Amino acid sequence: MEHTRNKTNVLIKNPEFLLIGIGASLIAIHLSLFWRYKDSVSFCLCFLFLATVCSQLKEKQHSLKLESGIISSFLGFFLLLFIFINSIYQLNSGILLSFSPFISGFALAIIASGFSGLKQYFIELLTILFFSLRTWIPSINSIDISIITAKFSAFLLWYTGFDVNRSGLTISLPTGTVEVYHGCSGIVLILDTLSLAILFLFMFELHLKQKIIVPLVAAILAFIINGIRVCLMALLVAQGDKQAFDYWHDGDGSLLFSMITAFLFCCFCWVLLSNNQRKEQNLTDS
Known part of the structure; x- marks a missing residue:
């Protein structure tokens, strides 16, 4: 009994331990929810976002003022109780999962x-x-760049020497055709890569021009990689390889393009930071 009382006193005198415990539990809950719904991209992005937040809080932990009132504490614990209940009974797997x-x-x-x-x-x-907005944006369904993706992919196939024709959203090769629907337009991949760009902007100090360039590079890079993916789908259909098409379209192979995009964008960020560091070093030496 005395040992339990001592633990309680420690938590009361050091509320940061209680907050860290609650925060760690919440991180585990949210990661498990995305894992449960087999959303690998959201799981990885959630981990990166939460890791960034933890890093930011750690840097300013000594300057934080931990002073709360009864009303705010009651509301906070009520919201957390709601989150815990939702994680168990899955009241709404759409909006609540996102927010x-x-x-x-x-x-x-x-x-x-x-x-x-x-x-x-x-x-x-x-x-x-x-x-949260990245995983649920009502207006995202109204953004349709399928025709742009179809034109770009058809151009890539034509430029690399294939006999290709395009009519609207349909890309036709001599032995098969594919239609570029909204889900294959690349808007989701663009949004995911923009999420990485936002993280990069939050974590590092950049010049104004660089803050504009980084999201543009993220969006353009994602669009190009997705266009290459559509080209691959068209070639697989033309070859009649349905098993390979399903793997690269809906299976684990589809995640490879997200990984390639993320890797190339990270390389761009590394080059950008290296150039900034080199310029700062030159100014210091001079």
């Missing part, structure tokens, strides 16, 4: 510092909010 990381972050913030201390976590909450 549960932001709701959890907001709840933990007001428990830690109250409403008046929310400004301390502005960047962290903004980071989580972007991830």
